[in-house]
Amino acid sequence: MIEIQLKRLPHGEGLPAPTYATTGAAGLDIVSAEDIVLGPGDRHAVATGFAVAIPAGYEIQVRPRSGLALKHGITCLNTPGTIDADYRGEVKVILANLGVEPFEVKRGERVAQLVPAEVTAARFLEVETLDETTRGAGGFGSTGRHSLP
Template structure:
């Protein structure tokens, strides 16, 4: 396994139904996400969703996660997305990596074994700790939320 200043080794186990597929890979030198392939055939009906098998199990290093993100071309051209985007694969999960896909389009969408279905982004994780206080500091925004800083011009905000 090769490691340098720009890469973190992630252990990958190829499950039997991965046979003949390629490991996730960066499409270009500047890509942030690796394309991951489907290890099964499935058809998504409009409004339907499915956890698409990849045939891979991972050991992500502690202090990292893998984010599962939609592929922009599938989203734009067919309405196919990851409903919990970005999905998170935790460092202590050892089961099969599956990609939850949803069809927001108006037609059935066929996924074939070997199709690129999502992008995987390795990202550092910082865990929070809670500090209980009676009051919070004041800010210019205060408690304003849900569009309080502006929004869609057509809606008048």
């Protein structure tokens, strides 16, 4: 378990900190710090009322809530979104309404979940050729649409 520092912003006073809904949950639920209405096709960076300091070597992934997605067509764009360890601004959630009805987001309503994750640093090495695989350079859909044995 890692510790993440949380700074409450003035417009986030009185709201709950990110929290796990159950003991087996992977994501911490976060709530909106504002009231907004998302019309069909609209998107908005929803304020959460807090900022964080993530330890080096970690990120926080921002993911949609499945109930909002299924019941109302509300999802997060840029999913999973990444909050980098060196970011110190307010955490915001880019919500989009893919449904056909306006959706009212109320202050204090759960709008997304945060999943802390370790980050593996990488370095790219430019080469003349790549090793061969069965799939090769086959792109989207190249493995076909079939059932696995």
